[in-house]
Amino acid sequence: MNKSIIITRPNCSQSTRYVFYWAKEIIDLAKEKGIDVFDLKVERANDKEFLKAMKNNPSLVIFNGGGNMKKVLGFNNEVLIDKDSICLFTRETTRMFGVRNNETGAIAYVGHDDSYVFCCSPANNYNPLDDKLAHLFLDPVNCFSHSLLNGLTVGEAALKVKEEYEKNIKEVKNNPEYEFALPYLIWNMNHFKVIGDKEAKI
Amino acid sequence: MDETKAKVIERIKCIPKDVKISIDLNGIYSPEEIIEHINSKDEIGKKIIQIESEYE
Numbered sequence: 103m104n105k106s107i108i109i110t111r112p113n114c115s116q117s118t119r120y121v122f123y124w125a126k127e128i129i130d131l132a133k134e135k136g137i138d139v140f141d142l143k144v145e146r147a148n149d150k151e152f153l154k155a156m157k158n159n160p161s162l163v164i165f166n167g168g169g170n171m172k173k174v175l176g177f178n179n180e181v182l183i184d185k186d187s188i189c190l191f192t193r194e195t196t197r198m199f200g201v202r203n204n205e206t207g208a209i210a211y212v213g214h215d216d217s218y219v220f221c222c223s224p225a226n227n228y229n230p231l232d233d234k235l236a237h238l239f240l241d242p243v244n245c246f247s248h249s250l251l252n253g254l255t256v257g258e259a260a261l262k263v264k265e266e267y268e269k270n271i272k273e274v275k276n277n278p279e280y281e282f283a284l285p286y287l288i289w290n291m292n293h294f295k296v297i298g299d300k301e302a303k304i
Numbered sequence: 305m306d307e308t309k310a311k312v313i314e315r316i317k318c319i320p321k322d323v324k325i326s327i328d329l330n331g332i333y334s335p336e337e338i339i340e341h342i343n344s345k346d347e348i349g350k351k352i353i354q355i356e357s358e359y360e
Contacts, residue, residue, distance in 0.1 A: 117326035168330040175330075217328050217351050224332075225322045235323065282319045285359030292358075 105204075105304065106138035107162040108155045112147035112177040114167075120222060120230045121166040124240045128164065128247045135251055137161075137304075147176035161304035163200040164247055171216075199246065201256050201302045210256040210298035212246065218293075219286045238274065238283060239290065242266035250304050257300030267291035312356045313339055327351060 109129060113122035122143065132139050140155035142148075147167060156163075165182070167175040173184040199212040220239035227233040245266045249259035271287050274280045319325075319335040326332045327348060333341065341349035 115329070116324070116332045117329045120326070121329065166329070168328060170328055170330070217355075219328075219351075219355065220326050221323055222326065222332075223320075223322050224324060282315070282323070285315075285356050286325070288359060289355045 103159065104136070104138050106140060106155075106158045106160045107132055107164070107304070108140040108142060108152070108160045109164045109166065110142045110147040110152065110174075110176055110182065111144075111166040112175070113144050114177050114179075116224060117220075118167060120220070120233075120236055120240065123230045124244050125164065125166050127244060128251070131248060131251050137251070142176070145177050147182070148180050149176065149182055152176065152182045159202075159204055161202055161204060162247070162250060165199075201250065201298075201304060203302050203304065206302075208299040208302035210296055210300065210302040212256060212260065212294075212296050214290065214293045215295045216289075216293045218243075219289060221283050221286055235280060235283065238270045238280065238287060242270065242290070242294075253303065255300060256296055256298075256302045260294070260296045260300070263294055264291060267294070308357055309342060309353060311360070312353050313342060315356055316342070316352070325352075 109125050111122040111125045112118050129139050129141055140158065140160065142151050142155065165174045167182065168179060169175045174182050176182045201210045201212065220236060222233050222236035230236060242263050246259050246263045249262045254262065267287060267290065271284065271291070274284050274287060316335050316338050321335060324332045324334055325338060333348065338352055342352060343349070
């Protein structure tokens with residue numbers, strides 16, 4: 103069976119609209135690498151489609167919907183995973199990514215162990231990808247998927263994320279226009295965590 | 305706590321009005337709305353105070 107990944111991107115609010123656009127880069131890269139992509143976008147980010155896609159034993163699941171520490175949401179806030187879900191990628195303490203090596207069985211859960219926050223400037227940017235402020239927050243998270251797709255282990259990819267956050271924090275410190283963003287970038291960096299096997303790769 | 309809250313509100317007032325803050329991809333808030341949440345002492349307001357206070 104070919105390697106596959108699942109990406110949910112419900113695009114049902116202003117904030118999920120941002121990550122919807124950011125996920126496109128990951129989808130394109132995965133396709134370039136010959137990986138099957140289950141792109142559960144907009145209405146397809148629902149429980150039924152998610153469970154159907156999970157039957158393909160994906161190596162990576164990326165959630166781009168709302169939620170909190172106890173549940174992950176899809177389109178129109180339908181619950182995709184909660185504490186009662188029978189799902190390999192269920193884990194209460196982190197969210198956003200599940201990684202599984204189908205050959206070795208290594209599993210890791212990666213994400214933020216507290217609220218994930220980002221600043222953006224939607225009024226000035228019709229296309230979210232033109233929003234320089236949002237890039238400071240969303241690029242480090244994308245860097246994780248990017249690194250995994252390029253063959254790095256979860257541990258190595260997480261280090262890349264930290265480096266990306268540090269680079270952006272330094273940039274913000276040197277730019278008075280964005281100084282207000284500093285507490286939120288530092289918060290995200292400090293709460294980005296890996297649980298499970300850091301040697302896992304897709 | 306009131307002193308912390310006042311400090312945080314002062315910081316939030318410095319955020320440009322066109323900036324919005326998303327929390328957990330559940331909601332997106334202008335600085336003015338954030339201040340309302342802080343004054344309401346709800347979960348969003350408490351989270352912003354926690355983030356800003358950790359930075360200090």
